[in-house]
Amino acid sequence: MAGDIFVSLAFRSVRLHLLRSLLAALGIVIGVVAITTLGIMGANLTLSITAQLSSSGNVIMISPYSGGGRGFGGGGGAEGTNLNITQSQLQEIERVVGANQVIPIYSSSDRITVGPNVGRASILGLKPDTVQDILVVTDGTFLKGGDGALVGPTLAADFSLKVGSRIKLGTDSNSTKSVRVVGILQSAGFGGGLSTDRAIVVTDTWYTANYGESGQYQSVNVIASDISQIGTIENNTAKALNRNAKLPAVRISDSGQFLNTISTTIGSLTSFVTMLGAISLVVAAVSIFNVMIMSVSERVKEIGILRSIGTRKSEIRKMFLYEAIIIGFIGAFIGAVLSIVSGYLTVIAIVGNTAYFFTPASMIYIPQGMVIGIATCVLSGVYPAWRAADLDPIEALRAE
Amino acid sequence: MSDGPVISLADVTKVYHMLAEDVVALDHVSLDIAHGDFIAIMGPSGSGKSTLLNQIGCLDKPTSGDVLINGRSIRQMNDNELTDMRRDTIGYIFQTFNLIPLLTAYENVEYPIILRDKTRAEREKILGLLQTVGIDEALAHHTPSELSGGQQQRIAIARALVNNPDILLCDEPTGNLDSKTGTQIMEMLRTFNEQGKTIIMVTHDTRIAGYAQRTITIQDGRIR
Numbered sequence: 001m002a003g004d005i006f007v008s009l010a011f012r013s014v015r016l017h018l019l020r021s022l023l024a025a026l027g028i029v030i031g032v033v034a035i036t037t038l039g040i041m042g043a044n045l046t047l048s049i050t051a052q053l054s055s056s057g058n059v060i061m062i063s064p065y066s067g068g069g070r071g072f073g074g075g076g077g078a079e080g081t082n083l084n085i086t087q088s089q090l091q092e093i094e095r096v097v098g099a100n101q102v103i104p105i106y107s108s109s110d111r112i113t114v115g116p117n118v119g120r121a122s123i124l125g126l127k128p129d130t131v132q133d134i135l136v137v138t139d140g141t142f143l144k145g146g147d148g149a150l151v152g153p154t155l156a157a158d159f160s161l162k163v164g165s166r167i168k169l170g171t172d173s174n175s176t177k178s179v180r181v182v183g184i185l186q187s188a189g190f191g192g193g194l195s196t197d198r199a200i201v202v203t204d205t206w207y208t209a210n211y212g213e214s215g216q217y218q219s220v221n222v223i224a225s226d227i228s229q230i231g232t233i234e235n236n237t238a239k240a241l242n243r244n245a246k247l248p249a250v251r252i253s254d255s256g257q258f259l260n261t262i263s264t265t266i267g268s269l270t271s272f273v274t275m276l277g278a279i280s281l282v283v284a285a286v287s288i289f290n291v292m293i294m295s296v297s298e299r300v301k302e303i304g305i306l307r308s309i310g311t312r313k314s315e316i317r318k319m320f321l322y323e324a325i326i327i328g329f330i331g332a333f334i335g336a337v338l339s340i341v342s343g344y345l346t347v348i349a350i351v352g353n354t355a356y357f358f359t360p361a362s363m364i365y366i367p368q369g370m371v372i373g374i375a376t377c378v379l380s381g382v383y384p385a386w387r388a389a390d391l392d393p394i395e396a397l398r399a400e
Numbered sequence: 401m402s403d404g405p406v407i408s409l410a411d412v413t414k415v416y417h418m419l420a421e422d423v424v425a426l427d428h429v430s431l432d433i434a435h436g437d438f439i440a441i442m443g444p445s446g447s448g449k450s451t452l453l454n455q456i457g458c459l460d461k462p463t464s465g466d467v468l469i470n471g472r473s474i475r476q477m478n479d480n481e482l483t484d485m486r487r488d489t490i491g492y493i494f495q496t497f498n499l500i501p502l503l504t505a506y507e508n509v510e511y512p513i514i515l516r517d518k519t520r521a522e523r524e525k526i527l528g529l530l531q532t533v534g535i536d537e538a539l540a541h542h543t544p545s546e547l548s549g550g551q552q553q554r555i556a557i558a559r560a561l562v563n564n565p566d567i568l569l570c571d572e573p574t575g576n577l578d579s580k581t582g583t584q585i586m587e588m589l590r591t592f593n594e595q596g597k598t599i600i601m602v603t604h605d606t607r608i609a610g611y612a613q614r615t616i617t618i619q620d621g622r623i624r
């Protein structure tokens with residue numbers, strides 16, 4: 001009740017100068033929407049990528065070590081550099097990982113032609129029975145052999161591929177290499193340690209028949225049956241294959257490391273973009289400051305009256321700070337409502353998955369944005385409020 | 401309350417330091433005002449009447465000398481103490497009424513009570529006081545801009561009286577009013593003086609000054 005009259009005076013001042021106050025609030029609206037939307041977008045991006053990646057967190061990826069220069073060792077085998085994983089290296093891996101599943105992968109990329117459309121896609125050659133273990137077909141059947149192929153959903157959408165479609169492969173327009181689509185894969189993102197969304201998956205037999213390099217794998221994935229064994233498996237594999245520490249034969253990684261890198265990248269991206277939002281708040285602060293200074297200079301006479309009949313400096317200050325807070329609340333509230341809308345649209349546009357939109361980790365950016373918006377208002381109201389309170393009552397009474 | 405003067409000015413000098421020269425607005429003024437006095441201050445424009453009233457009204461401090469209100473020295477008071485003095489002990493009535501434009505007549509009168517008691521006033525008290533100064537309930541909910549000068553001055557008087565101050569300071573209270581309304585206002589002030597308020601009033605009008613028991617004339621910052 002005590003501060004009531006000053007809140008009421010502040011409200012009346014806002015109402016009396018509604019347009020001016022709303023324009024100032026608009027700055028806060030924009031600032032809050034900017035930082036909140038960007039925060040929500042970053043959170044949703046991180047959450048959805050993390051979820052995709054951790055579903056494949058039990059995959060160890062082994063690829064040839066390419067840092068040492070090509071053909072240096074010359075002899076192939078377990079030691080020395082090579083662009084591929086050899087058959088003997090594969091056997092070594094199978095030996096050290098024991099019961100865990102080993103998936104040798106042939107891969108390359110090639111020009112593809114579907115009717116009049118030309119593009120590129122990656123080609124993955126896998127054993128038909130492993131395909132059944134790690135991939136999900138939404139339409140059609142799994143690979144049976146011959147020139148049957150599975151295509152990723154993104155690729156299928158881009159080239160309007162259906163079960164039965166034919167894809168011509170190769171740069172030569174007379175090329176006779178082609179596959180027939182037998183199934184469309186479920187969107188996996190990075191499922192099973194393989195990027196299949198834009199890929200054509202064929203049998204290893206068809207792959208080696210058409211692209212050669214039999215027994216020369218581009219990478220080998222090991223799926224750990226127990227996620228806590230990943231470290232041990234990686235160590236054993238490294239010990240067996242990278243005997244020469246100066247000249248390692250293979251690079252071993254898992255999706256956990258990948259996850260960290262991606263989270264860090266998204267994190268710094270988000271904070272950079274949030275800084276842009278902060279700049280809009282600075283602009284808002286300037287406009288609030290301006291409105292408050294105007295409010296003070298328009299009300300000099302009134303301040304003189306209030307002071308002359310016994311209003312303390314601290315009470316005058318309160319009155320103007322309340323005015324700033326009211327403007328801040330209006331702006332922050334409108335900003336919060338708009339942030340839900342713009343955040344949702346941004347998440348649809350950029351992340352493409354709203355499953356995490358209403359989670360606390362994403363929604364927290366709304367109250368956070370509001371608090372920052374209101375704080376901005378209060379801070380920019382401090383100086384005008386002090387100036388109002390410090391006016392000399394006699395001088396102020398004489399104004400107008 | 402002590403038997404001494406309500407207001408006592410001892411050798412009060414007020415100097416305004418201007419760029420070109422120093423303006424001596426009050427020049428060694430000494431004056432005692434007893435409880436229940438009704439004093440008119442007259443003098444030519446620029447003679448220092450408003451400056452004198454501002455010293456008594458705790459709106460300003462003298463350059464030298466001292467003002468005692470109920471025995472308390474205003475030189476010793478800090479800003480909050482001066483402010484509380486204006487709120488509780490002094491009622492100020494201005495030539496230009498000086499109501500708070502954002503508040504209704506009722507709220508203007510209620511405002512000093514909220515300042516002092518930190519709580520809303522009793523409705524009957526405010527309406528009763530407005531009745532005393534001739535403002536009915538229908539007018540009480542208008543804002544100052546919707547009221548005539550005479551009505552505004554009545555409300556300003558009610559506001560000055562609401563915290564039951566010892567002293568009423570009036571700087572040309574009828575200066576912006578026609579003579580009929582002015583007379584009504586003066587009759588009202590005379591009644592409050594009879595009820596025990598000490599009144600100090602600045603005026604240019606000898607007829608208005610006639611309501612006072614004593615007239616002080618001031619010239620070039622000095623009492624004559």
Ligand SMILES: Nc1ncnc2c1ncn2[C@@H]1O[C@H](COP(=O)(O)OP(=O)(O)OP(=O)(O)O)[C@@H](O)[C@H]1O
Pocket residue numbers: 416418423424425443444445446447448449450451452
């Ligand atoms: N804030 C100020 N700064 C500088 N000089 C001032 C100030 N206030 C008053 N003065 C000067 O002090 C002198 C007395 O002023 P004051 O307002 O007390 O006169 P007054 O008797 O009330 O005049 P009026 O009848 O015109 O109201 C004048 O010369 C005036 O110019």
Ligand SMILES: [Mg+2]
Pocket residue numbers: 449450451571
């Ligand atoms: Mg004057």
